[in-house]
Amino acid sequence: GQQLNQSPQSMFIQEGEDVSMNCTSSSIFNTWLWYKQDPGEGPVLLIALYKAGELTSNGRLTAQFGITRKDSFLNISASIPSDVGIYFCAGQGGKLIFGQGTELSVKP
Amino acid sequence: SQTIHQWPATLVQPVGSPLSLECTVEGTSNPNLYWYRQAAGRGLQLLFYSVGIGQISSEVPQNLSASRPQDRQFILSSKKLLLSDSGFYLCAWTRDSSYEQYFGPGTRLTVT
Numbered sequence: 001g002q003q004l005n006q007s008p009q010s011m012f013i014q015e016g017e018d019v020s021m022n023c024t025s026s027s028i029f030n031t032w033l034w035y036k037q038d039p040g041e042g043p044v045l046l047i048a049l050y051k052a053g054e055l056t057s058n059g060r061l062t063a064q065f066g067i068t069r070k071d072s073f074l075n076i077s078a079s080i081p082s083d084v085g086i087y088f089c090a091g092q093g094g095k096l097i098f099g100q101g102t103e104l105s106v107k108p
Numbered sequence: 109s110q111t112i113h114q115w116p117a118t119l120v121q122p123v124g125s126p127l128s129l130e131c132t133v134e135g136t137s138n139p140n141l142y143w144y145r146q147a148a149g150r151g152l153q154l155l156f157y158s159v160g161i162g163q164i165s166s167e168v169p170q171n172l173s174a175s176r177p178q179d180r181q182f183i184l185s186s187k188k189l190l191l192s193d194s195g196f197y198l199c200a201w202t203r204d205s206s207y208e209q210y211f212g213p214g215t216r217l218t219v220t
Contacts (some may be wrong), residue, residue, distance in 0.1 A: 031207050042198050042211030043152075086150060092207040101150045 003026040006089055006099030014107050019076040021102040023089035031092035032072035034063050037101070038085045046087075047074070079106050110135035112200050114212040127172075127186040131199030131213050139201040141182040142209065143174055147197040158182060160190065161205075194219045195196055 006023045013019060021107055023032070031050055035043035047058050049065035049072060055062055060077045065081040084106050111134045113209050121127060132219045143155040154167045156174035164174050171190050182199060196216050200209040 032209060035211075039214070040214070042200075042214045045208060045210060049209055088152070090209075096151045096207050096209060097156075103150070 002091070002093055002095075002097050004091055004097055004099040006090060008027065008102055008103060009100070010103040010105070012105045013079055015078055015079060015081060016049055019079055019083070019104060020073065021087060021089075022073045023091065023099045024071040025091060026070065027091075027093050028069045029072075029091035029093045030069075032063070032065050033092075033096070034061075034072070034074050034086040035089040035090065037086050037088065043088055074102075079104075081106050081108050094100075110201075110210070112199060112201055112210060114215050116215060116218045117213065119218070121189050121217065123191055123219055124188050127184070127189050127193070127217070129184040129197055129199075129217075131184075131212055132180055132183040133201045136180070136201070136203065138177060138179060138204055141176065142202075143182065144198040144200065146198060146214075148151050148195075151210040152198070153179040154170075156184070189219045191219050193217065 004025050034047045036046050037043040041074050047056050047063040050068045050081050052065055053067050054065040063073045064073045086101040086103050088101050113132050140159050142157045144152045146152050150218050156166055158164050158176045161176055171186055173185050198214045199212040202209050
């Protein structure tokens with residue numbers, strides 16, 4: 001079946017640094033979604049991507065729908081302590097499939 | 109605007125006891141509804157989804173069942189809980205024909 005490989009699994013960065021994470025698959029997807037989950041809460045939708053090559057921003061967050069339709073990237077610029085959490089990608093090629101998450105820790 | 113509620117927020121139940129978790133959505137009609145379980149390993153496991161009243165699709169055969177008695181109500185149940193049922197249970201909804209899932213606040217279930 002379809003699977004998503006999300007990397008890195010965890011990141012420890014200094015406040016102010018930029019962050020990059022990505023999801024890849026051997027399957028083609030029609031939609032990519034990026035979520036953030038704070039501890040003890042449900043995931044919150046950050047960005048939705050619908051076209052290959054699409055680049056979309058939401059504040060300091062920027063996500064891209066890979067041109068091959070098999071990957072997607074999320075960048076966070078100038079990280080702050082409240083960026084801490086788990087970031088999930090999700091791809092839709094039939095059903096919606098979630099990556100395993102990237103846990104982000106930010107040192108003030 | 110739309111909101112999604114889950115209750116209870118936390119639950120501690122003994123092995124062998126029944127379970128009922130409730131999810132309701134406000135501000136929309138005929139949503140698609142989903143139940144996920146998230147174990148400590150972080151991945152989201154889809155358990156059930158529903159496209160309408162009384163219509164339930166099961167993704168993983170296990171000790172749980174789901175029901176949708178009303179358009180905006182989704183219930184997750186078990187007759188006898190197992191230790192392995194512990195986890196964080198999330199309900200989500202989408203508009204019909206959309207893949208953007210919106211999650212509720214979750215229920216933390218601990219089976220002792």
